[in-house]
Amino acid sequence: MAKRFGDTLAVADLSLRVERGSIFGFLGPNGAGKTTSVKMLLGLVRPSAGKGSVLGAPIGDRAARARIGYLPELFRYQEWLTGREVLAFHAALAGIARTERSKQVARALEIAGLSTRGNDRVAGYSKGMQQRLGLAAALLGEPELVFLDEPTSALDPVGRYDVRDLLRTLAARGTTVFLNSHLLTEVEQVCDRVAIVRAGRVVASGTPADIAGARLGVRVRASANGVPLQETLAAFGNVVVEDGGAFVGGVADDRVPDVVAALVAAGARVYAVSAVSQSLEDRFLEMMSAP
Amino acid sequence: MIHVAVLTVVEVARRRFALLAAIGVFALAAMTGWGLHAMRAGIGAHPHAMGESEARQMAAFMLPFISFLFSFVLAFAAAMSAATMLSAEVESGVLLPVLARPISRSAVVGGKALGLALVVAAFAALYGLVEYSVVFAMTGFVPPHPISAIGALAGAGIAVMLLTLALASRLQAIASGLVAILGFGFAWFAGIAGSLAAVYKNETLVHAATVAQLILPTDALWRVSAFALEPAIFVAQLQQRGAWAGPFFVTTPPPPAMMAWAVVWAILVLAIAARSFSTRDV
Numbered sequence: 001m002a003k004r005f006g007d008t009l010a011v012a013d014l015s016l017r018v019e020r021g022s023i024f025g026f027l028g029p030n031g032a033g034k035t036t037s038v039k040m041l042l043g044l045v046r047p048s049a050g051k052g053s054v055l056g057a058p059i060g061d062r063a064a065r066a067r068i069g070y071l072p073e074l075f076r077y078q079e080w081l082t083g084r085e086v087l088a089f090h091a092a093l094a095g096i097a098r099t100e101r102s103k104q105v106a107r108a109l110e111i112a113g114l115s116t117r118g119n120d121r122v123a124g125y126s127k128g129m130q131q132r133l134g135l136a137a138a139l140l141g142e143p144e145l146v147f148l149d150e151p152t153s154a155l156d157p158v159g160r161y162d163v164r165d166l167l168r169t170l171a172a173r174g175t176t177v178f179l180n181s182h183l184l185t186e187v188e189q190v191c192d193r194v195a196i197v198r199a200g201r202v203v204a205s206g207t208p209a210d211i212a213g214a215r216l217g218v219r220v221r222a223s224a225n226g227v228p229l230q231e232t233l234a235a236f237g238n239v240v241v242e243d244g245g246a247f248v249g250g251v252a253d254d255r256v257p258d259v260v261a262a263l264v265a266a267g268a269r270v271y272a273v274s275a276v277s278q279s280l281e282d283r284f285l286e287m288m289s290a291p
Numbered sequence: 292m293i294h295v296a297v298l299t300v301v302e303v304a305r306r307r308f309a310l311l312a313a314i315g316v317f318a319l320a321a322m323t324g325w326g327l328h329a330m331r332a333g334i335g336a337h338p339h340a341m342g343e344s345e346a347r348q349m350a351a352f353m354l355p356f357i358s359f360l361f362s363f364v365l366a367f368a369a370a371m372s373a374a375t376m377l378s379a380e381v382e383s384g385v386l387l388p389v390l391a392r393p394i395s396r397s398a399v400v401g402g403k404a405l406g407l408a409l410v411v412a413a414f415a416a417l418y419g420l421v422e423y424s425v426v427f428a429m430t431g432f433v434p435p436h437p438i439s440a441i442g443a444l445a446g447a448g449i450a451v452m453l454l455t456l457a458l459a460s461r462l463q464a465i466a467s468g469l470v471a472i473l474g475f476g477f478a479w480f481a482g483i484a485g486s487l488a489a490v491y492k493n494e495t496l497v498h499a500a501t502v503a504q505l506i507l508p509t510d511a512l513w514r515v516s517a518f519a520l521e522p523a524i525f526v527a528q529l530q531q532r533g534a535w536a537g538p539f540f541v542t543t544p545p546p547p548a549m550m551a552w553a554v555v556w557a558i559l560v561l562a563i564a565a566r567s568f569s570t571r572d573v
Contacts, residue, residue: 005572042391045572066393075384078298080305092294093392137388 001050025191069138112136295402350432373455374468482510
């Protein structure tokens with residue numbers, strides 16, 4: 001799909017496939033076209049070109065939308081309603097049976113950690129609480145697919161941890177999560193697959209490990225006791241001696257015991273050996289700075 | 292659609308619009324009551340106490356003025372309420388989670404129109420009930436067709452609301468409200484010009500005024516409302532004089548076809564609003 005706003009190409013040749021039950025991370029810097037892409041998938045913005053399907057139905061299909069939850073990036077709820085009333089309204093719009101609504105609303109409030117504030121007016125909610133309310137609304141009726149656009153942007157560290165935990169619970173239940181974010185560590189921790197978008201184009205997609213790339217090497221923390229680390233470890237790869245140990249480039253998992261054995265045999269005391277990989281963040285920054 | 296309509300009514304109530312509207316109606320009625328009492332009792336530097344018949348005539352003369360003042364307040368309130376809907380709600384982010392739900396955009400527009408129409412009608416009904424009761428209590432005057440008068444007044448308010456809603460499907464709040472209020476003012480002005488032109492038998496101007504009334508039937512509805520307030524004898528006197536009755540009195544009401552057109556106009560404008568909102572990106 002593609003989307004053009006006047007002379008601005010917001011999304012170009014977007015081609016994606018998200019498997020059911022996965023947590024899919026859609027990454028990109030601000031203005032890359034992530035929100036526009038999600039809005040196209042929800043039928044809120046009409047594509048200038050191309051087509052797509054969501055839950056087996058054409059995008060924007062009303063019956064399919066009943067099975068979708070959505071937390072927009074920039075949103076506000078009716079501040080003159082209570083949190084419970086907002087959720088009751090959305091439960092009604094979502095087509096949840098009248099007899100089920102209060103139970104579903106109470107459950108959503110509990111999941112979002114707002115049970116004790118459900119009867120307060122939204123006007124009195126902090127930004128973080130409003131985001132929790134948005135999450136609760138998105139999860140009403142146990143949707144098969146949830147689009148979360150920057151769901152943790154207003155949350156404190158505890159809130160972010162809760163959301164990550166919640167995403168894993170949703171995935172375990174079989175819910176598909178489409179997560180828009182520019183918080184790379186968050187995505188790396190929870191997503192099964194990611195796509196990186198830049199200036200409206202997908203520039204990479206795969207598992208976070210695939211995108212981050214191969215192992216760089218291992219970092220050894222050891223007291224040398226007069227042992228020449230450079231010579232001892234040279235057989236395993238390029239060695240850079242560091243304060244309190246060394247970095248050995250290109251060491252695969254199966255050679256780690258050999259590295260430790262060589263150090264011990266030479267008389268060094270080994271405290272730790274850790275794998276060093278390129279992080280998703282490193283790779284992301286690399287892609288964004290590429291011409 | 293019903294859920295959106297209910298939410299719209301709740302919004303109006305919670306935002307204290309209803310309270311302020313009620314206070315306005317009672318304040319207007321209190322002023323009317325005091326004014327009529329002052330006239331009847333002959334309060335002032337040169338007292339002239341009115342008899343019952345004179346007081347009723349005075350009430351019949353006053354009521355169209357007050358009714359016009361209220362029709363402007365109603366139009367203004369309708370425009371301001373509708374202007375804050377749709378585009379303004381898309382911009383604030385209130386509508387995004389709603390529009391992602393399995394509800395058509397036409398239903399959202401229809402629900403808002405229905406909710407606001409109920410509020411406008413309730414506002415007009417409250418005005419009619421309180422104002423006419425006070426006038427009756429002070430002078431014994433009862434307008435000949437009070438329900439038609441209030442119905443047409445509410446219709447004019449609903450027409451302004453629908454026009455604003457259609458504009459608000461694309462334009463921002465201030466622009467939508469301003470254009471609708473200007474439209475209401477122009478239509479009223481065209482109506483005055485048309486009534487003057489009728490007296491001086493200027494057919495071109497009469498036709499132009501009719502076209503203006505067709506484009507925005509608020510003035511036609513106001514004329515129906517004003518005519519419903521005037522006793523037959525009052526109308527006969529005005530007709531007998533043959534001169535222009537002024538901007539607040541109506542000697543010949545718009546034909547029934549104009550009322551039918553007002554209904555068609557409302558349906559068309561609502562359809563345009565729904566279509567316009569359905570085809571935009573949010």
